[in-house]
Amino acid sequence: MRVAMIGAGYVGLVSGACFADFGHVVCCIDKDQSKIDALRAGKSPIFEPGLDDLIARNAREGRLTFACDAAQAVAEADAVFIAVGTPSRRGDGHADLSYVYAAAEEIATQMRGFTVVVTKSTVPVGTGDAIEAIIRRVRPDADFAVVSNPEFLREGAAISDFKRPDRVVVGVRDDDARAKKVMTELYRPLNLNETPILFTGRRTSELTKYAANAFLAMKITFINEMADLCEAVGADVQQVSKGIGLDNRIGSKFLHAGPGYGGSCFPKDTLALVQTAADAGSRVRLIETTVAINDTRKKSMAQRVSAALGSDLSGKRIGVLGLTFKPNTDDMRDAPSLDIISALQAMGASVQAFDPEGMKEAAGLLKDVAFKDGPYAAVEEADALVIITEWDQFRALDLDRVKLLMRSPVVIDLRNIYRPDDMRARGFRYTGVGRGTALA
Secondary structure (H helix, E strand, O other), X not given: OEEEEEOOOHHHHHHHHHHHHOOOEEEXXXXXXHHHHHHHXXXXXXXXXXXXXXXXXXXXXXXXXXXXXXXHHHHHXXXXXXXXXXXXXXXXXXXXXXXHHHHHHXXXXXXXXOEXXXXXXXXXXXXXXXXXXXXXXXXXXXXXEEEEOOOOOOOOOHHHHHHOOOOEEEEOOOOOHHHHHHHHHHOHHHHHHOOOEEEEOHHHHHHHHHHHHHHHHHHHHHHHHHHHHHHHHOOEHHHHHHHHHXXXXXXXXXXXXXXOOOOOOHHHHHHHHHHHXXXXXXXXXXXXXXXXXXXXXXXXXXXXXXXXXXXXXXXXXXXXXXXXXXXXXXXXXXXXXXXXXXXXXXXXXXXXEEOOOOHHHHHOOOOOEEEOOOHHHHHOOOOEEEEOOXXXXXXXXXXXXXXXXXXXXXXXXXXXXXXXXXXXHOOOEEEOOOEOOOOO
């Protein structure tokens, strides 16, 4: 099948490359000429494990192309995906749909023959109706269907998530057999893995995406609250997490205590769901509380550093390992490191940091941070080490070397990647998250 992917950002690029790898002919379209030039030269604008090779292979074999002008690709497409950004609108938390609506207008002028217009972007309930109205207004004669097909990609594991998903959700009108046929054919390669394809109503599909992300955000926030309780009573949150995660009704995923969630999805999607519910007159107080707790938690993490160093951070040098919101990505959107480092600096500390992939992006978001070329350079002459992101290369540091390089052997491990007893046996003053601090 022929696919036009409007938007060559994270979702559009991963989806487009994976559809091409399925054997479809895909054109990824983006207004940013420099991005398109880089992609044509074989350079991905984002870091995602395996994506460069996937793009190069499918471009070489002629199934994946890139363009700034959408006209030809849309005219030839069986399905046109809208995969543009929907950031939180400043001031009210609503999703900014201006890019989605602009894409719908452009698609309307370029469609030829029956075309399935698929919303891949995360959008509030009812957006598909608005897209349909826009296309009808611009092209009353058009033969098309509007479908919702939300993405459930985890940054750092996106290719695997696309090719071996837990499920594919497709929102389509019950009586639109042609649209169902197109979507079934697009995802036919997943039949080998017996992937469930759940056909729902369009509004149900749109809400499913928000509901999934909100639930996962609640799991993270829940275990972070339990971590605080563990510290107060002298329990170990990792054992609590294992104890409840072995219950099949709960599961172990997203039960890892830390500094709070960030990234491109959970922060904006929970805010958008809160606003959607408020507009509908049906508040989602669990989600409202989740958002508030998470925001407070990120800002409070710097207090753990000051407590470990005796409250006064004036003149102290803090080494930070990890800047991105999670490992295996270069994404800095709503990363906890932004709040933590800003708070440390406000307390008078200087910060030196290393991240394997995120420093270029972080440099535009953080001021007066000394970015280093490796983890050992980041801890040199530091009064304390703060681990914010659990990159694999931070899990097996030469701790004797780390101790020799630091001014004082103080480690605040916000991801619990080291064992407290081991660290203390090596002479470190170690602080984790929710690991029996009160008894220790």
